[in-house]
Amino acid sequence: MSKIKCDHCHLEFDDSVMIKENSLNFCCKGCQGVYHLLKDDGLDSFYDKLGNKTITPPIEVDxxxxxxxxxxxxxxxxxxxxxxxxxxxxxxxxxxxxxxxxxxxxxxxxxxxxxxxxxxxxxxxxxxxxxxxxxxxxxxxxxxxxxxxxxxxxDASVADEQAVKAKRDYFIRMMVAVFASMNIMMLSVAKYTGFFTGMDEEIRTYVHLGEFILATPVLFYSGWIFFRGAYYGLKNRILNMDFLVSSGASLTYIYSLFILFGAKGESYFDSVAMIITFVLVGKYLEVIGKKSAVDTLDKIKGTLPLEATIVDNGVKKSIPLNSIKVGDIIELRSGEKVCIDGLITSGEGNFDESSLTGESLPVYKKIGQKVFSGTINSDSVIRYEAIKTYKDSTLNSIVTLLEDSLSSKPQIEHKANEVSKGFTLTILSLSLLTFLVWYFLGIDLGFDYEGTNHFEKSFIVAISVIVIACPCALALATPIASLVGISELAKKGLLFKEAKYIESMAKADTLVLDKTGTITKGELKVKKMRILDDNIHKLNLLYSLLDSSNHPVSKSVKKHLEKKFSLLNKEIFDVKTIEAKGINAKYKNVDGKLFHLLGGNIELLRENNISYKFDSSNTVYLFAINRRVIATFELVDEIKEGAKELIEDAYNNGLEVVMLTGDNESVASKVASKVGIKNFVAEINPIEKAKYIESLKEKGKVVIMAGDGINDSIALAKSDVAIAMGNSSDITISVSDIVLLNNSLESLLKAFKISRRTYKFIKQNLTLSLVYNAITIPLAMAGFVIPLVAALSMSLSSLLVVANSMRIKQKD
CATH class of the missing domain: 3.30.70.100 (Alpha-Beta Plaits)
Structure with missing residues (x-):
């Protein structure tokens, strides 16, 4: 059998196992696959660079x-x-x-x-x-x-295992580097002492040999992760931070080998070890810092039990959460946490919902009411029917939103990434230029490396330029600050679906607020009721009409009627909702007589050609049968706590504030004056709300809108940042970018403050990293920095960015 060379790895193999493709020969499918991958991605120039050298064949996919x-x-x-x-x-x-x-x-x-x-x-x-x-x-x-x-x-558990494994690997490599570096520094003390006092060449050689023995495992074991990263970067035409570290350390190591084997000068094995050690320690502490910020997610995940008790035909059994199906009956004992959302089927009691809403007071719940995953049953045995799977449950959805938000990138990060792409090539060019200037022109602006030859001096200065440059700090500047900011927001009950909305909130210039349920509590109370026809049959029709609507006004009127009368639901049909106006329907009695029902504001009556004069500065609900008004209601809504402070903060930070509402002019004016809003638009329907948002954006405004109803969903979708209150409809939450779990305007105020603070620290981090490189690189080029100090400085710059980001947690 003849030997053939593989067109990818260049290793020789027997033609009996050959994979032939046109004029190409491959020793295995792995080589064939990588060849086509490089070819398809335009990276086939790799083979020109490879020349006649051989490489290890890729591991075939399992x-x-x-x-x-x-x-x-x-x-x-x-x-x-x-x-x-x-x-x-x-x-x-x-x-x-x-x-x-x-x-x-x-x-x-x-x-x-x-x-x-x-x-x-x-x-x-x-x-x-x-x-x-x-x-x-x-x-x-x-x-x-x-x-x-x-x-x-x-998978949360597997991911955690892998994170622990990676952390352990970093730790072992770091400890090997630290141990060797501490010992190598003792030898270096002897070497540098001998430099000034005199040392026999034989002893100096032994010192160099000892440094070599200690530095080698640091470079090739502890520093392996940098070589690996540099290799894959070069393979895909990328010069990364790993390339700077590995090339700086390797060149210093190679030069020191020449000294060890007889060349004149001083070896720098100590610098090799310290470069790797300092950068590894910096990376390890960076991992610790990131882990600390991510712990918020782990704490939230940890609030759920691993199993739940379900009741199947009277038999209780414990099953994993992933196995629970919609419709299963789950038993919850006192002190246990709700694992999956559901409806109570038996029992009643208090639930601690602070983990979701931040509200410390317990919420009393009874049969037919919803319970949410992550909340705690305080005082009784409850059974409830699962209405969602574990995957779709409230708490799991919150965790998913948080993790997705951490995966997204703010616009400023994309810009930083663009800057850092050409960073390494620039540094290598500056290093080469530094060497050439020092070596050929003999320029010496800084340290006088006494006792070193001219080549050695030029070489060490050039190495310092490579080592001191830190693209890592630039790359860390945005993600670490975003991570801390998102974690802090989550603790305050604020869910950002993507991290980029931190930047959008910080840069926004217009805040648009819905009135009912956003500025006000949305808990309208009937202040004045007038019944013009006390026929109980007609009030039953009113009650039936109200029961067909989920609007806050309808709910409040219905609740008021339930307190005053004992009413029955009648079978109405052709029920239609007229956005921002009310609802109409039909009813046919036993005699076959048809009744046209209308319930809503004065605009609804006018639309149906019903002339009725009713002046009020409050929210109004009118009910008419066959064009005759039967009952009128005046309702008031209380202002939410924190509304005035939110508006004041917005104005103080240069935001234009607008209130949009479908309510009448007098009600809107009263609410706007109470909270200090200068600009509002009343009697506006959902389509008009959306058009208003579009008109603001056409003027170049960055618009944030907060709302809670289905009627706000179109406008929310049009805004730059859509904020849904915690009690919003599913549709509203689905189109929103931020969810306030506790429905509090105080939380919205915190969202603005934390977003501004996070964005400020992102800009600080970028400035720190750019200023660091702008100052230290010229200093290194001028010869003021030796490689050992350069490595320490590089690590400290990354740690400085991490430490600065942690300041986001500080309270105002």
């Missing part, structure tokens, strides 16, 4: 790759969004810097069928959206594995 396309895997981990695309959360293993994120996102976006790929720098979690008709998930996993990373479905 048989388990096909499990990603199985039905059972899809049911457990994959969802389908409203556009029909598949979504999954993956953990990408092997990521340790922003360049890794960029590489994976670039490769994924270049894959046909991938709709979006957002990777969270803080926890390596990727949200992948793809068209299943174009690409399979197994192909996506193959793509990730082909560039040197691994991916698996996100």
């Amino acid at each position: 048989d388990d790759i096909n499990r990603f396309d199985t039905k059972s895997f899809e049911e457990m981990f994959i969802t389908t969004n409203s556009d029909g695309f598949k979504e999954i959360d993956l953990i990408i293993e092997g990521i340790h810097c922003a360049a890794c994120i960029w590489l994976n996102e670039k490769v994924l976006y270049n894959t046909d069928g991938i709709v979006s790929a957002e990777i969270n720098f803080t926890n390596n979690k990727a949200k992948i959206v793809w068209n299943d008709d174009t690409v399979k998930l197994s192909d996506v996993i193959r793509k990730i594995r082909s560039i040197g990373y691994n991916a698996y479905a996100y």
Whole structure:
């Protein structure tokens, strides 16, 4: 059998196992796959750079790759969004810097069928959206594995295990580096002492040898993660932070080897060890800092039990939460936490909902009322029917929203990433320029490296330029601050669906507020009732009409009637809701007589050509049968706590505040004056609200809108940032960008303050990292910084960014 060279790895193999493709020969499917990957992505110039050198063949994908396309895997981990695309959360293993994120996102976006790929720098979690008709998930996993990373479905427990494993790996590598560096520094003390007092060449050689023995495991074991990151970066034409660290340390190591084997000068094995050690310690502390901020999610997840007690035909049994189905009856004992949303079927008692709403007072609930996952049953045995699966339950949805928000990127981060892309190439160019200037022109602006030759002096200064530059601080500036900000907002009951809305809130110039349920409590109370026809049959029709509506006015009038009368529901039909005006319906009695029912504001009556004069500065509800007004109601709504403070804060920070309401002019004016709003629009329907928002945006305004009703959903969808109150309808919450779980305007005020503070610290971080590089790089080029100090300085710059971000937690 003859030997043939593989067109990818260049290793020779027997032609009996050859995979032939046109004029190409491959030793295995792995080499064939990577060859086509590089070719398809325009990276085939790799083979020109490779020349005649050989490389290790890629590891072939395991048989388990096909499990990603199985039905059972899809049911457990994959969802389908409203556009029909598949979504999954993956953990990408092997990521340790922003360049890794960029590489994976670039490769994924270049894959046909991938709709979006957002990777969270803080926890390596990727949200992948793809068209299943174009690409399979197994192909996506193959793509990730082909560039040197691994991916698996996100599972909280598995992800935590992997995080602990990665942290342990960092710790072991760091401790090896610290141990070796401490010992190498003792040798260095002897070496530098001998430099001034005199040392025999033989002893100096032994000192160099000892430093070499200690520095080698630091460089090649502790520093392996930097070599690995640099390799995959170069493989995909990216010069990253890992390349700066590994190249700086390697060049210093190689130069020191020449000294060890007889060249004249001083070795710098101590600098090699300290470069790796300082950067590793910085990375480890950075991981600790990120973990601390992410703990908020872990605390929320930890509030649920692992199992629940269900009652099946009178038999109680404990089953995992994932196994609970809609309709199962769950028993909840005193002190236990609700695991899945449901409706109480037996028992009543108080529930602590502070974990969701922040409200410390318990809420009393009885049969037919909703209970929410994460809340605590305080004082009795309750049974309730599950109305959602664990995946769709309130608490799990909150956690998902938080994790998704951490995966998104503010606009300012995209800009920072653009700046950092060419950073490494610039630094390498400056380092080369520094070497050439020092070596050929003999310029010496700084330290006099006494006792070193001219080449050594130029070389060490150039290495310092490479080591001191820190793209890592620039890459960390936005994500670490966003992470802390999102975590702090979550603690205050504020759910940001994406981190980018922090920036939008901080930069907004217009705040639009709905009135009922947003500025006011939405708990209208009947202040004055007038019954013009006390026929109980007609009041039953009014009660039936009110029961057909979910509007706050209808609910309040219905509640008032229930206190005053004992009424029955009649069978009405052709029920139609007229947005921002009211409701109409029909009723046919036993004699077949048809009655036309109208209930709503004065505009509804006018629309139906009913002439009725009714002046009031309060909210009004009128009820008419066959064009005759039967009853009138005047309602008042209390202003929410914190409304005045919110408006005052908005004006103080330069925001224009507008109140939009479908209510009449006099009611709107009264509410606006109470809270200090200068601009409002009354008697406006949902379509007009949306058009008003559009008109503001056409003027170049950045608009935030807060609302709580279905009638606000169109306008919310049009705004730059949509805020739903905690008691909003499902539709309103679905189109919103931020959810206030506790329905409090005080929380909205906190959202503004924390967003502004977070955005301020993002800008501070970016300024710190840019100023750091602007000052330290010229100092290194001038020869004022040795490599050891450069490595320490580089690590401290990243830690400074992390520490500054933690200041977001400070109270105003």
